[in-house]
Amino acid sequence: MSREKLDQMADRERERQEKFDRRVFCCISTACLSAGAGRTMQALKDGLEASQSGDKVEVVQTGCMGLCSRGPLVRVRENTGEETYYADVTTELAEELIAKYVPLSEPKAGDEALAPEIIETRSRLEAARRKRTLKKHILSQNLPFFTKQVKVVLRDVGYVDPEKLEDYLAHGGYQALYKAITEMTPEEVCDEMSRSGLRGRGGAGFPTGTKWTFVRKAESDIKYVVVNGDEGDPGAYMDRTMMEDNPHQVLEGMMIAAYAVGAYHGFFYIRGEYPIAIDRIRRAIRAARRAGILGDSILGSDFNFNADVRIGAGAFVCGEETALIHSIEGKRGMPRMRPPYPATSGLWGKPTVINNVETMASVPAILLNGADWYAKIGTDQSKGTKVFALAGQLTNTGLIEVPMGISLREIVYEMGDNVPGDAEFKAAQTGGPSGGCIPMSHVDTPVDYERLKELGSIMGSGGLVIIDSTTSMPQFARFFMDFCVDESCGKCVPCRVGTVQIRALLDKLLEGRGQVGDLERLEEVCEIVKSTSLCGLGQSAPNPVLSTLQFFREEYEILLPS
Amino acid sequence: MITLTIDGKKIQIEEGTNVLEAALRNGIDIPHLCYHSDLSVSGGCRLCQVEVEGYDQPVTSCGMACAEGLVIQTQSERLTAIRRNLIDIFLADHPLDCVTCDKAGSCLLQKYAYEYGVKETSYIPIYSKTLYQDDNPFFIRDHQYCILCGRCVRVCDEIVGVHAIDFANRGFESHIATPYDGPMIDSSCVFCGNCVEVCPTAALLPVSRLKRGREWDLERVDSICGYCGVGCKIEYAVKDNEIIYAQASVQESVNGSFLCTKGRYGWDFAVNPERLTQPMVRRDLAYSLGISTENWRLPKVSPLDIDKPDVDDYFIPVDWETAYEIVSSKLVDIVKESGPDAIVGLASARCTNEENYLFQKLMRAVIGTNNVDHCARL
Numbered sequence: 001m002s003r004e005k006l007d008q009m010a011d012r013e014r015e016r017q018e019k020f021d022r023r024v025f026c027c028i029s030t031a032c033l034s035a036g037a038g039r040t041m042q043a044l045k046d047g048l049e050a051s052q053s054g055d056k057v058e059v060v061q062t063g064c065m066g067l068c069s070r071g072p073l074v075r076v077r078e079n080t081g082e083e084t085y086y087a088d089v090t091t092e093l094a095e096e097l098i099a100k101y102v103p104l105s106e107p108k109a110g111d112e113a114l115a116p117e118i119i120e121t122r123s124r125l126e127a128a129r130r131k132r133t134l135k136k137h138i139l140s141q142n143l144p145f146f147t148k149q150v151k152v153v154l155r156d157v158g159y160v161d162p163e164k165l166e167d168y169l170a171h172g173g174y175q176a177l178y179k180a181i182t183e184m185t186p187e188e189v190c191d192e193m194s195r196s197g198l199r200g201r202g203g204a205g206f207p208t209g210t211k212w213t214f215v216r217k218a219e220s221d222i223k224y225v226v227v228n229g230d231e232g233d234p235g236a237y238m239d240r241t242m243m244e245d246n247p248h249q250v251l252e253g254m255m256i257a258a259y260a261v262g263a264y265h266g267f268f269y270i271r272g273e274y275p276i277a278i279d280r281i282r283r284a285i286r287a288a289r290r291a292g293i294l295g296d297s298i299l300g301s302d303f304n305f306n307a308d309v310r311i312g313a314g315a316f317v318c319g320e321e322t323a324l325i326h327s328i329e330g331k332r333g334m335p336r337m338r339p340p341y342p343a344t345s346g347l348w349g350k351p352t353v354i355n356n357v358e359t360m361a362s363v364p365a366i367l368l369n370g371a372d373w374y375a376k377i378g379t380d381q382s383k384g385t386k387v388f389a390l391a392g393q394l395t396n397t398g399l400i401e402v403p404m405g406i407s408l409r410e411i412v413y414e415m416g417d418n419v420p421g422d423a424e425f426k427a428a429q430t431g432g433p434s435g436g437c438i439p440m441s442h443v444d445t446p447v448d449y450e451r452l453k454e455l456g457s458i459m460g461s462g463g464l465v466i467i468d469s470t471t472s473m474p475q476f477a478r479f480f481m482d483f484c485v486d487e488s489c490g491k492c493v494p495c496r497v498g499t500v501q502i503r504a505l506l507d508k509l510l511e512g513r514g515q516v517g518d519l520e521r522l523e524e525v526c527e528i529v530k531s532t533s534l535c536g537l538g539q540s541a542p543n544p545v546l547s548t549l550q551f552f553r554e555e556y557e558i559l560l561p562s
Numbered sequence: 563m564i565t566l567t568i569d570g571k572k573i574q575i576e577e578g579t580n581v582l583e584a585a586l587r588n589g590i591d592i593p594h595l596c597y598h599s600d601l602s603v604s605g606g607c608r609l610c611q612v613e614v615e616g617y618d619q620p621v622t623s624c625g626m627a628c629a630e631g632l633v634i635q636t637q638s639e640r641l642t643a644i645r646r647n648l649i650d651i652f653l654a655d656h657p658l659d660c661v662t663c664d665k666a667g668s669c670l671l672q673k674y675a676y677e678y679g680v681k682e683t684s685y686i687p688i689y690s691k692t693l694y695q696d697d698n699p700f701f702i703r704d705h706q707y708c709i710l711c712g713r714c715v716r717v718c719d720e721i722v723g724v725h726a727i728d729f730a731n732r733g734f735e736s737h738i739a740t741p742y743d744g745p746m747i748d749s750s751c752v753f754c755g756n757c758v759e760v761c762p763t764a765a766l767l768p769v770s771r772l773k774r775g776r777e778w779d780l781e782r783v784d785s786i787c788g789y790c791g792v793g794c795k796i797e798y799a800v801k802d803n804e805i806i807y808a809q810a811s812v813q814e815s816v817n818g819s820f821l822c823t824k825g826r827y828g829w830d831f832a833v834n835p836e837r838l839t840q841p842m843v844r845r846d847l848a849y850s851l852g853i854s855t856e857n858w859r860l861p862k863v864s865p866l867d868i869d870k871p872d873v874d875d876y877f878i879p880v881d882w883e884t885a886y887e888i889v890s891s892k893l894v895d896i897v898k899e900s901g902p903d904a905i906v907g908l909a910s911a912r913c914t915n916e917e918n919y920l921f922q923k924l925m926r927a928v929i930g931t932n933n934v935d936h937c938a939r940l
């Protein structure tokens with residue numbers, strides 16, 4: 001497809017959208033779906049149909065709007081740009097919403113011609129017009145939860161229909177890819193990424209531009225690009241949201257990576273527990289292929305690229321890049337020693353770029369707005385924004401995108417609106433089972449790669465669990481240890497046996513069998529597992545224990561005989 | 563060639579060799595359980611860590627490629643502590659049954675526990691596996707002793723090409739399994755026993771050696787396998803003049819550390835009373851040649867129709883000289899009487915290439931016929 005055709009498609013879609021007086025967006029991402037968004041969406045559609053005003057208002061299914069704890073969420077956007085958010089939208093509320101925003105047009109053929117259920121819906125809508133409950137469900141846009149966010153990655157999520165390529169195009173989709181392949185050399189793309197300061201969002205924070213440059217320089221006819229969508233941290237769902245809610249953005253990032261390093265084939269590796277993400281990515285690939293965005297001679301250039309989906313079987317360790325490679329190759333998902341790194345010897349021994357979903361999703365915006373624009377966001381060494389899945393004991397939980405360097409205080413007390421009830425904020429856990437806890441005393445810490453590391457935690461992929469004063473930290477640490485015991489691949493002995501021993505020591509303490517010296521022993525075993533394990537899983541498995549021992553030692557000490 | 567220094571010793575080695583292999587080839591033993599020179603690298607045992615100049619942290623030597631100028635130390639206080647810790651962790655999931663274990667004396671875990679002075683585990687012993695499988699006549703699988711080094715899995719996949727076994731389950735529940743933990747016979751296993759050979763512990767043992775004595779009770783006899791022309795070197799472990807088990811003899815052999823099922827398990831003929839150990843001549847021929855004074859003629863009933871014919875009823879033993887004498891004079895007679903083409907020679911695949919070459923030479927040049935063929939072509 002040529003640039004002109006691409007623009008035409010985008011323009012046509014934009015014009016179509018502008019014809020409506022207003023558009024009603026209903027989130028159908030997993031969190032809202034499980035709160036009943038499927039029924040809400042149906043009620044909105046039925047209501048619109050019964051109103052016979054489909055030419056004035058459009059109901060759009062979109063992705064996550066952020067405040068998942070208040071789902072199903074619906075947003076009404078006027079043609080003027082004015083927006084109103086509604087929380088906890090049940091089917092009754094959906095009808096009230098339609099009654100308020102959609103004029104009940106006179107049916108052209110007269111009431112008799114209408115199906116009985118439509119007549120029934122119309123009378124319900126009439127009745128709903130008199131209700132006044134809707135107002136109570138309005139979510140103020142001035143909440144810090146919204147105002148503190150800076151949206152780069154999630155910019156279009158919640159606005160764009162994830163199953164509609166045209167909608168993505170209307171939002172400027174694939175312009176970055178077009179720019180890369182027509183105006184930039186692969187080297188320039190890599191340099192741009194380096195200058196932007198983007199670091200891998202999968203956990204380790206490796207500079208993306210450097211990684212791409214390695215692969216670009218590797219000599220090989222065949223190279224691969226892999227998007228790591230295995231997201232295994234308990235409570236984390238940033239990557240799932242991205243894949244479900246704006247799959248084309250991830251695909252576009254992947255294609256730019258492919259162009260930059262000289263790859264002709266790519267794989268999305270998505271965990272099997274994400275059926276919707278798998279479906280949406282597959283649809284996106286098919287749609288892009290039909291439109292000539294994916295395949296041979298992309299957008300009229302001599303760049304060829306194809307992508308496929310591979311489904312993981314639910315092993316946390318398969319998110320580790322070498323285990324992931326084995327899994328795609330059809331082998332048992334076990335990590336191997338590095339070097340060689342995937343950049344020199346990856347999939348089937350070929351140079352391979354592996355990037356996290358969020359990393360890939362950051363790419364189009366960086367190319368379009370420029371590295372300097374991106375590098376202005378964030379801190380010295382941690383540039384840009386980070387998406388967090390805010391979970392745990394907090395009033396507002398959900399998905400947030402914040403600039404690097406924001407303080408934990410702002411996230412917990414302002415965006416999260418504090419811990420509910422009488423309890424108090426105690427600690428924030430980042431990095432999931434590989435991370436650590438940041439206590440109240442460090443609540444003013446700016447959240448970036450370096451500071452979190454200094455505190456014995458890691459940025460991780462974006463899980464942010466808030467713990468209140470009612471939680472026992474040894475119990476909490478045990479939860480993560482149990483997770484690591486289950487998820488260890490079993491290849492190396494410190495992780496396979498050592499994690500079981502750490503768990504046994506925690507159990508001993510928690511069951512009141514603790515002895516003097518047990519805490520020192522616990523630390524010793526943690527250090528051994530950390531320093532001798534083969535891969536990141538074992539090397540970081542003791543972190544939750546070590547970090548709670550560091551900051552909440554008194555909670556362990558009371559478990560010892562006095 | 564690359565030059566590096568290990569423990570102060572300058573070592574030259576081909577590029578691409580890993581540091582552990584370079585050390586082993588030069589007589590420097592770095593403790594290792596999962597590494598095997600003929601198999602791909604795993605990295606699971608973590609024991610082979612060494613100090614590398616310029617690196618803060620110890621490096622896993624089996625996973626590090628030799629590079630020009632590397633300076634390696636294989637012994638240090640820190641390394642000893644790490645290795646002790648690791649052996650300690652291994653023993654937390656390995657019953658300390660050394661006093662009754664058949665593998666005592668050749669078990670690598672025992673060896674390193676001895677070398678590093680780890681008498682028992684400092685951990686709470688928690689055993690992950692209890693399965694005991696004796697589902698075939700060749701070897702047993704006693705999972706409680708398995709340290710999951712994965713050597714058996716790799717040998718079966720990479721050398722034998724069968725991939726009958728692999729890791730099943732995850733983490734502490736991992737164990738080596740046939741598909742669905744079924745009996746060995748239902749898997750694709752060809753019972754070559756190479757997994758048994760590379761297993762460092764008592765998790766895989768030949769049935770024939772169970773309770774038949776330990777390493778120091780056994781004598782070693784080097785031999786060449788007689789089953790085929792490859793001529794694998796074989797080492798028999800012998801006690802009281804009986805073979806206890808066979809294994810590949812590693813040094814300078816055509817077969818490296820591996821054998822096939824026949825060589826490894828098919829040696830019971832060695833002490834079978836029915837085994838022919840010297841040449842025999844049929845009794846009537848022996849009489850006509852004057853070797854025997856006893857007149858004899860073939861009985862009415864063919865020996866093929868007798869259930870267990872006694873060889874002594876039909877043949878008498880002679881020495882090799884006599885046997886050769888008879889064969890050669892008979893061949894000369896036939897050639898004289900009927901010409902060389904009255905003779906056909908059929909060679910055997912159990913002979914070596916050289917032997918087969920000589921045989922066709924004998925037929926063509928000495929006898930004078932092209933009537934020579936080989937069982938492998940039939």
Ligand SMILES: Cc1cc2nc3c(=O)[nH]c(=O)nc-3n(C[C@H](O)[C@H](O)[C@H](O)COP(=O)(O)O)c2cc1C
Binds near residue numbers: 205229354
């Ligand atoms: C145990 C373990 C699990 C991991 N899981 C994930 C994951 O679910 N998603 C991910 O993107 N990276 C994960 N990683 C990190 C990857 O190995 C790899 O570093 C990352 O995908 C690289 O992409 P990035 O540079 O964009 O961060 C995991 C690492 C380890 C050690």
Ligand code: SF4
Binds near residue numbers: 334493537
């Ligand atoms: S550290 Fe754990 S997950 Fe990683 S290779 Fe070792 S056993 Fe497997």
Ligand code: SF4
Binds near residue numbers: 717718724753756
């Ligand atoms: S006996 Fe041979 S074929 Fe069978 S499992 Fe062992 S190595 Fe594989």
Ligand code: SF4
Binds near residue numbers: 707760762
């Ligand atoms: S059976 Fe033996 S060779 Fe196989 S993994 Fe266990 S200890 Fe290693």
Ligand code: FES
Binds near residue numbers: 593594595596597608
């Ligand atoms: S021999 Fe190197 S890790 Fe086992």
